[in-house]
Amino acid sequence: MQQAFGDALPRAHPFVPIPSVVSVHGWNAIFDPAVARGLYDQVAREAFALDPRRHPPGRVGA
DSSP, X not given: OHHHHHHHHHHHOSOEEEEOSSXXXXXEXXXXXXXXXXXXXXXXXXXXXXXXXXXXXXXXXX
């Protein structure tokens, strides 16, 4: 049922916002470009620094 729910979201809504796990100020938008055409534009951009705890130095292949 979860897969069917996830598949239906982009058909029911032009955008599905998901909170970012990497940035407390960020969101990810899931959308079908054909469905959302003309409904979005880039409005802001800010510098981003990846939290080094996510990828500590010295971990090969992680």
